[in-house]
Amino acid sequence: MTYREVIAVEEFRWLWLGQGLSLLGDQFAQVALAVLVYSRTESALATAAVYALTYLPPIIGGPLLAGLADRYPRRRVMLWCDVLRAMLVAVMAVPGMPLPALCALVFGVVLLGAPFSAARAALLPEILSGDRYVVGSALQNVTNQAVQMLGFAIGGAVIATLGPYRALALDAATFLASALAIVGKVRHRPAPARADGRRPAMGSSVRTGLRLVFGDRRLRTLVLFAWLCGFYVVPEGIAAPYAAALDHETLPVSLVTGLLMAAMPAGTLIGALLYGRFASPAGRLKSMGWLAMLSCAPLIVCAARPPLEVVLALWALSGVGGVYQIAANAAFVQCVPPAERGQAFGIAQSGLLAAQGLGILAAGALAQRFGPEPVVAIAGAAGLSCAAALTMLWTESRAEIIAKVHAATGHPRGPSEPSAPVRV
Template sequence: MGAMRARRAPGRHRRADAPQATYREVIAIREFRALWYGQGLSLLGDQLAQVALAVLVYNRTQSPLATAGVYALTYLPSIVGGPLLAGLADRFARRAVMLTCDLIRAGLVAAMAVPGLPFWALCSLVFVVVLLSAPFSAARAALVPEILEGDRYVIGSALQNMTNQAVQMLGFAAGGALIATMGPYRALAINAATFLGSALILISGVRRRPAANGESKPSMWTMTRAGAKLVFGSRKLRTLVLFAWLCGFYVLPEGIAVPYAATFDTGTLPVPVITGLLMAAMPTGTVVGAFLFSRFVSPPRRLRLMGWMAMLSCAPLVVTAMRPPLAVVLAAWVLSGIGGAYQLAANAAFVQSVPPERRAQAFGIVQSGLMAVQGIGILVGGFAAERLGPEPVVALAGITGVTCAAVLAMIWTESRGERTARVRAQAAA
């Protein structure tokens, strides 16, 4: 692992008195547009596949645990893939890593779309496909700060986040109706095609770059160990990572959305449609929150509001304990999604603190934990929902999450106060 380069690294924040970046100037950058389009395209196919698997399993088993288990299968492989495979994006050219992952995943998902495939084989293919998302996501996350500088990175991250959530909202909301008409196998075929489309966009829109580590090729174990030491050896980075992992609490409701939808007796809306509405609620809130947070809140104020926004991401879930009607649940989940916009500030602060040549490994470790807490949370939620019902489980997730967020907010405020005092002392000296 090389030391931090002496020149000003891409992705560093502008001075506090510099003007905020705009969406127009970020969209004008060709390479960013390519990453943006490719990610949105493949994500749309993924959402169709997720809804298809969730509805299919619940229809077969009528089991919240089985449904949550299959949904968690889209998260858990990254526990292994994040730490071990993300370093590939530092060892090799990042565009090449992304292209390779896209092409392999396209072939695997195409195999999943073959009718009559045994269920165990389908689950195995899902596992490998998600495993390959670790080096792809790490390469993309490390490449964006090289393309977008300063506050452009925050605006670009917000734009990607809003697009991703909008695609999820569209995929989840329309997924139930589409699966009912086209069937799950055609949805999987569409997902395979989106990976190919993403690869074509990357080839045409992103230029080649050398590997971040140049000629240095440390072992995967060495890179993983060094990345873990970097991420967890700093109090600031540890706190930011825990803020990111807080999403395990407010993502949990999505994993039990199908059994939750079955508790509503609307008389007019079928369970798949209610499921899509529930799963689209948080992404809808995140789109709104990301836009407002990035467009109207200055960079220093984003850091000050991060703890409060984190608490907002979990607190609205508590209302489900009262078993309110569907409209109230949807409104609460939208509000939770708005609070989740704090991740923009956490992500930007994390990027600022990590050397460019080690970003992929650092992002991979964080992403691994991110997927792990979501997958484990969904499994625990499914297990508890079979015994307690979905409503109290969602409320308990909200109570636990807002408590953890409050503790992190206090730690973050204290650490920022210490840094401010040190800066003033140095200025006085």
């Protein structure tokens, strides 16, 4: 299975293009918001607080609103979320918008991202079946990392040319473009049918989703694998103080900060290209634990305070290890009943963002006291310990999921891949 074969699926192709365009607009909007808030307040705390708003809404809204993707047709949920977000960002683009109103609008835009992401994640396995889903997920990962690097690289130039308000208007236009792609190229599918034929209340849906995710050993392990990012995201969160602490007389701190922030996405981009293209379905699942440990282990070397070139290589290597998330996501899909995927993905995504936000917040507080290098090393050591424990738990579950993947993709089972009963 190749990227070209996946892109040939029309529905996926347009979802992929729309997502990439919308994500690029979001990168411009992040830079624009930082410029707007700092220019008005000249406060780093206020700027950081507005940035924190991108973490809080999904933590709250993910479990509550993600269930919409299981109650209503997923195409409709995505369409309404895109249209509403376009309207909110368009209001943000009005010059002179008061700062409290700007914060409220940011909260609303990010909140609507929870049901959109849940609906999209739940719809994708219906568009791409078997190994196509894994390759499609890898392609999305590659695209997200590339767009993130591109957005941060040229975002400042875009803001300097267009100004922050026009950049926000551009972001609103990308949401509309995504909505048009959904309307024109994604076919309507009815809401997923439940075994009992009833549509559960929102509160009941949240409780059912929590029981599903944490009551199943396989899903619980996979979700904890995903939440490991709270450890290896620490370097990106404190890249600026890390850059200031490095001994580099010839390069400005801002440039070094940008290089450090780009190192992990660059590693993940390279790893995802190789992982999605050359690793077999069973090979991805078998290597997941080792790659999870790789995502954290290189960070421990930062305790030795190596020079910039070595730090960039270490962080890029950590990014390569982060591609295990592709396999974890695919295995999660295999284990969740289709009618409950939206709620399950919403809970997993909320925890993912909470882990990132709390990890960065804790790292910032510790770096203020002890310096950034030991904090990155401690995060790497703690993450490696958790990854090793999860890898041992994973060996108890992966045989069942590998058998299920073989059944879905038609790949023959090798001699080292024993048969196991599969349950959902």
